[in-house]
Amino acid sequence: NAGVTQTPKFRVLKTGQSMTLLCAQDMNHEYMYWYRQDPGMGLRLIHYSVGEGTTAKGEVPDGYNVSRLKKQNFLLGLESAAPSQTSVYFCASSYLGQGNGDEQFFGPGTRLTVL
Amino acid sequence: GEDVEQSLFLSVREGDSSVINCTYTDSSSTYLYWYKQEPGAGLQLLTYIFSNMDMKQDQRLTVLLNKKDKHLSLRIADTQTGDSAIYFCAEARGSTLGRLYFGRGTQLTVWP
Secondary structure (H helix, E strand, O other): OOOEEEEOOEEEEOOOOOEEEEEEEOOOOOEEEEEEEEOOOEEEEEEEEOOOOOOEEOOOOOOEEEEOOOOOEEEEEEOOOOHHHOEEEEEEEEOOOHHHOOOOEEOOOEEEEEO | OOOOEEOOEEEEEOOOOEEEEEEOOOOOOOEEEEEEEOOOOOEEEEEEEEOOOOEEEEOOEEEEEEOOOOEEEEEEOOOOHHHOEEEEEEEEOOOOOOOOEEOOOEEEEEEO
8 A cells, every 4th residue: 555645745836826736545544634834833734625525624724725526635726826835735644533543644745835 | 722732842862761741722632642753754643542541551652641731741761863753742622523733743852
């Protein structure tokens, strides 16, 4: 099993450009999450999904959109990138919700720089 | 407050014990987690504790939970240089199933 994979690993954008980050998991997990990690800020939840075809907002959803058309994939879109979106983005998945003692499995991260 | 609180830095000498502290926010949180992040990598689950437990031990790791004070700690015995990493405390709040709330992380540095 590959676990959780993310593409791309690195990306540099200019302000106003758009892009999509792809997350894929092969563990048949229901729940998927997108986080951003900024220095000294820990992880902040952007959006998450509790199953195929569903999405929900996290703590910092503005400027991002997501889609979960297939159970194994969770896409994060930036429609018009801003320098404030420079960050490391992590995708995670879990079989159950976190109220059940279930582990979240994390991808290796995407380092995004917006100039 | 609404944030999960952790001290940002801890330095210890190899062979000593490390204690990383965390204060969480929701007295109805069901599970509390410790994740480890090594440089350039994602987070990996170290251990977790259910809210009806006071202590959990797993080899070199001991988790203590004080529900009255909403305080969680992670003790690493015989700390090794390979334990150098960022450690995140996280809570699964009772009202928001499916989500974790993370602290800012504690950077543990182990000196030889």
